[in-house]
Amino acid sequence: MTKQNCRLVLFFLLTVSLSLGCKKKQPVEADPPDTTESNLVSASVSGSYSSTQLKLLAQLGGYEDAVPLVKYDVSFIKIIYKTTYKGNEITASGSLVIPKNMPVVPSIISAQHGTTFLAAAAPSNVPEMAAFTGYELLSAAGFITVIPDFIGYGVSKSIVHPYYDKQHSALAVVDMLKAATAYLKKEKTAFNERLFMIGYSEGGYVTMAAQQSIEASPIAGLSLKAVAAGAGGYDITSMLSTIISNGTYSDPAYLAFILNSYNVTYGWNRPLTDFFREPYAGRIPALLDGTKDAGAVSAQLSANPTVLLNPAFYANMQQANEEKVLKAAFVSNSFLNFVPVTATRLYHGTADETVFYQSSQATFDKFKAGGATKVALVPVPGGTHESTVLPMMLSALPWFQSLDK
Numbered sequence: 001m002t003k004q005n006c007r008l009v010l011f012f013l014l015t016v017s018l019s020l021g022c023k024k025k026q027p028v029e030a031d032p033p034d035t036t037e038s039n040l041v042s043a044s045v046s047g048s049y050s051s052t053q054l055k056l057l058a059q060l061g062g063y064e065d066a067v068p069l070v071k072y073d074v075s076f077i078k079i080i081y082k083t084t085y086k087g088n089e090i091t092a093s094g095s096l097v098i099p100k101n102m103p104v105v106p107s108i109i110s111a112q113h114g115t116t117f118l119a120a121a122a123p124s125n126v127p128e129m130a131a132f133t134g135y136e137l138l139s140a141a142g143f144i145t146v147i148p149d150f151i152g153y154g155v156s157k158s159i160v161h162p163y164y165d166k167q168h169s170a171l172a173v174v175d176m177l178k179a180a181t182a183y184l185k186k187e188k189t190a191f192n193e194r195l196f197m198i199g200y201s202e203g204g205y206v207t208m209a210a211q212q213s214i215e216a217s218p219i220a221g222l223s224l225k226a227v228a229a230g231a232g233g234y235d236i237t238s239m240l241s242t243i244i245s246n247g248t249y250s251d252p253a254y255l256a257f258i259l260n261s262y263n264v265t266y267g268w269n270r271p272l273t274d275f276f277r278e279p280y281a282g283r284i285p286a287l288l289d290g291t292k293d294a295g296a297v298s299a300q301l302s303a304n305p306t307v308l309l310n311p312a313f314y315a316n317m318q319q320a321n322e323e324k325v326l327k328a329a330f331v332s333n334s335f336l337n338f339v340p341v342t343a344t345r346l347y348h349g350t351a352d353e354t355v356f357y358q359s360s361q362a363t364f365d366k367f368k369a370g371g372a373t374k375v376a377l378v379p380v381p382g383g384t385h386e387s388t389v390l391p392m393m394l395s396a397l398p399w400f401q402s403l404d405k
Helices: 004-021 051-060 064-069 136-140 166-186 202-216 236-245 253-265 280-287 294-299 311-316 324-332 358-369 389-403
Strands: 040-049 074-085 088-099 108-112 144-148 194-200 223-230 343-349 375-380
Touching (some): 040 051, 040 088, 040 166, 051 064, 051 136, 064 136, 074 136, 074 166, 088 136, 088 166, 108 136, 108 202, 166 202, 194 202, 202 223, 202 343, 236 253, 236 324, 343 389
Parallel strands (some): 108 194, 223 343
Antiparallel strands (some): 074 088
């Protein structure tokens, strides 16, 4: 769903459909499910889609090959829940998509969206045209689908998104799953304990962060069965070293995003001129204000790292004894020593120009060397960062279905 003209048509048609087909309900205030205290703050119905509408969604959004997967009508629920940011309790949000009239009790998929620069693209903003991730189609295929906004989007948009931060990435997903299952129990909506996870780009990274957390501390009432992670930067040090050492990088918005995010998340409060040359340093705060997409941000930066970055910073990033604090943060947020025990597939397009294919290859090699026995690397030949999302979904869904028993 990346073509603007398709989005405009889609937004008009589906917003009209929602306004005609959905009656507003008061938010559901959280009561403790059973005897366990819940982190659910509230839940409210965002709308409903028929399978016919969802097929239209798929066709207009470039997901034509996914149309045969659409079988069920779905309801959208906006979930607001408690989580933690820098040690303090905050509220976050996400979208819970529930298939209707299922002949069997559905299992759950947690789906993590890719990098977004737009505040409007938070999944809980349905029916905003930017909010559709494509993962909603998984619910129409028969899974309850949980799509967290992530900290820094939705109701927590006043916070600078902790981009590629392992702890906050995991918390956003795990706490959303706890709140979503609390809501399902409260509403007496049956669900199976089997949990599947999928994510692409930043969502691939977030998926792996949540996987590591859940394998270490399982969520009560859920059993993680399989994970599909696509095109994530799992080794941040290696990824950024490659970007900086290359002569050009077509998506400099991502460099601005991660350096600004780490600067805020870890409280370094360094001037952006420590990292970037002018005029780019002065532009970045406005570029990252949530009103511009990745293309618009990159267009105001330089694709040449030697032009974009402060010369001293550029040199120091290539010296082992310089920028130690920043480099240590990259290491701590990478998956250098994680060995997954859950069945895991790493998907990646071989022609990815944003997150290089080597990221998944090297991570897979580390997993195997560490003794992982249930991991597979799934290359998508010729796939770019944008074009590989759908092939991953079309491959991962039948794999999940084969294990959903």
